Amino acid sequence: MKILMVASEFGSFAKTGGLADAVYGLSKALSNKNHEVAVVLPRYYIIDKRELKDFGFAFKVNMGVLGDISFGVFEKRLSKNLRLWFVDYELFFGRKGLYDDENGNPYTDNGIRFVFLSKAALEVAKRLNFKPDIVHAHDWHAAFVNALIKTKYKDDSFFKDTSSVLTIHNLQHQGLFDASLMNVMDIGWQHFNPFEFEALGMVNLLKGGIKFSDAISTVSRRYAEEIQTPQFGFGLDEHLKAHSCRLFGIINGVDYELWNPSTDRYIPKNYDMDSLENKIDSKRKLQEFFSLEKSDKPLIGFIGRLYEQKGIQLIIEAFDRMMQMNLEFVLLGSGKKWAEEFFKEKAEQYKGKFGCFIGYSEELAHLIEAGSDMFLMPSAFEPCGLNQIYSLRYGTIPIVHAVGGLVDTVENFDAQNEKGTGFVFYSFDTSALLNTLKWALDIYNDKYTFANLQRRAMSVRFDWQTQSEKYIKLYEFAKIYRSLKDG
Numbered sequence: 001m002k003i004l005m006v007a008s009e010f011g012s013f014a015k016t017g018g019l020a021d022a023v024y025g026l027s028k029a030l031s032n033k034n035h036e037v038a039v040v041l042p043r044y045y046i047i048d049k050r051e052l053k054d055f056g057f058a059f060k061v062n063m064g065v066l067g068d069i070s071f072g073v074f075e076k077r078l079s080k081n082l083r084l085w086f087v088d089y090e091l092f093f094g095r096k097g098l099y100d101d102e103n104g105n106p107y108t109d110n111g112i113r114f115v116f117l118s119k120a121a122l123e124v125a126k127r128l129n130f131k132p133d134i135v136h137a138h139d140w141h142a143a144f145v146n147a148l149i150k151t152k153y154k155d156d157s158f159f160k161d162t163s164s165v166l167t168i169h170n171l172q173h174q175g176l177f178d179a180s181l182m183n184v185m186d187i188g189w190q191h192f193n194p195f196e197f198e199a200l201g202m203v204n205l206l207k208g209g210i211k212f213s214d215a216i217s218t219v220s221r222r223y224a225e226e227i228q229t230p231q232f233g234f235g236l237d238e239h240l241k242a243h244s245c246r247l248f249g250i251i252n253g254v255d256y257e258l259w260n261p262s263t264d265r266y267i268p269k270n271y272d273m274d275s276l277e278n279k280i281d282s283k284r285k286l287q288e289f290f291s292l293e294k295s296d297k298p299l300i301g302f303i304g305r306l307y308e309q310k311g312i313q314l315i316i317e318a319f320d321r322m323m324q325m326n327l328e329f330v331l332l333g334s335g336k337k338w339a340e341e342f343f344k345e346k347a348e349q350y351k352g353k354f355g356c357f358i359g360y361s362e363e364l365a366h367l368i369e370a371g372s373d374m375f376l377m378p379s380a381f382e383p384c385g386l387n388q389i390y391s392l393r394y395g396t397i398p399i400v401h402a403v404g405g406l407v408d409t410v411e412n413f414d415a416q417n418e419k420g421t422g423f424v425f426y427s428f429d430t431s432a433l434l435n436t437l438k439w440a441l442d443i444y445n446d447k448y449t450f451a452n453l454q455r456r457a458m459s460v461r462f463d464w465q466t467q468s469e470k471y472i473k474l475y476e477f478a479k480i481y482r483s484l485k486d487g
């Protein structure tokens with residue numbers, strides 16, 4: 001198959017979160033299976049042009065009331081079947097942030113920027129004669145591509161055999177913009193209605209994308225169910241329900257070439273199931289990094305964006321009581337200023353027991369995965385989540401709130417039947433969190449039981465090799481759906 005991916009993030013080229021890992025992992029796995037994959041991405045300011053091949057000619061796209069825009073395209077070939085096409089247009093993408101300015105405010109023209117990316121994607125494919133069997137759009141940034149195929153490009157013979165798939169990585173972000181964006185999208189105001197692009201008098205790019213895609217997926221089965229309820233639907237639950245016959249959940253894979261304690265180059269001593277005793281070296285190094293006491297108390301780790309999604313308000317509320325427990329705690333993350341300030345202050349107050357690093361560090365993330373005994377992930381909602389999957393592989397027992405991908409990847413510990421891979425709490429409140437933590441600490445003290453729990457966790461796999469097969473099935477579904485629907 002020829003697959004055209006369209007996304008705003010990819011691997012280490014442009015990353016703010018798990019979206020980048022997922023698009024990269026899936027593209028790589030599909031291309032390894034001999035599918036031809038091209039990924040269209042913005043050429044952000046941070047992506048060095050000198051590393052890329054310039055096609056050297058101008059591409060053109062019509063942006064409705066804004067008129068024509070000509071832009072460049074750079075290519076990076078990652079392997080025989082995998083190439084990246086970077087859409088280069090300084091005015092839109094020549095900025096420091098991907099989505100936000102230095103103060104953390106979204107750029108006011110984000111709607112225009114990503115409508116441009118969507119339109120450019122199809123023009124680039126055409127001009128470079130890449131006739132896709134599948135267009136696979138990721139999140140709201142690219143969702144409009146699938147609507148373009150069914151509207152503006154409906155009669156374009158180049159795309160006559162193209163089916164479309166949309167993956168929702170996070171329903172919280174939908175791409176809501178002033179209705180005037182319709183004049184830039186330029187597919188006709190008849191599509192500005194509550195069943196397509198209109199929501200609360202505004203344009204909702206994700207909503208329209210859902211309507212026009214041949215198949216829709218999200219990144220776990222549980223999340224696919226949750227988003228059809230008012231609690232997790234962010235206002236789109238009814239809309240998703242209306243399209244649920246083509247909505248599926250496929251859990252992400254992770255890259256075990258990067259996240260594997262037996263080969264990880266960021267940790268002092270590699271280990272695996274049969275050499276678990278070597279994990280202590282990472283723990284000691286982590287304790288040293290954060291100037292914690294080099295005690296044998298259980299060490300709890302946290303890595304993530306400091307936003308409400310990740311349940312940081314629970315951690316904040318429970319913090320002082322957590323500090324009364326027999327544990328050590330380390331946190332790596334950045335995000336909301338008030339949360340960053342909170343954790344910095346607490347690190348002063350609880351020196352030797354709690355350490356935090358506010359910022360982004362790949363290296364430290366690996367050390368935390370390896371050096372912690374347990375990993376805390378109390379997300380309010382979590383479409384998939386990657387860190388709990390890394391934690392499993394590192395024998396770092398996840399403590400998670402029962403939502404979304406956390407449910408699909410972590411099985412609650414069951415002492416009687418010697419089953420389970422982590423600790424799960426079911427209500428989103430501090431007492432549930434603290435009680436579960438207490439339970440986890442008790443089990444930690446039972447060395448034999450805890451080591452067995454670690455071994456079970458370490459044997460779990462969510463690899464892209466397997467998960468990409470499910471996407472291939474999804475692509476087949478999209479093709480069939482389109483042929484039935486379009487006659």
Ligand code: ADP
Pocket residue numbers: 016017018019021303304305332333334359360361362365384385386387388
């Ligand atoms: P989300 O995409 O919602 O942020 P995921 O769990 O899917 O959550 O993915 C987060 C990814 O970003 C993981 O690869 C994680 O290791 C990484 N990450 C998040 N925050 C940091 C940080 N401060 N430093 C290093 N890596 C981080």
Ligand code: GLC
Pocket residue numbers: 017018019022169170219252382383384385386405
């Ligand atoms: C989003 C979600 C996260 C998921 C990631 C990759 O950022 O918040 O749960 O793992 O996308 O699909």
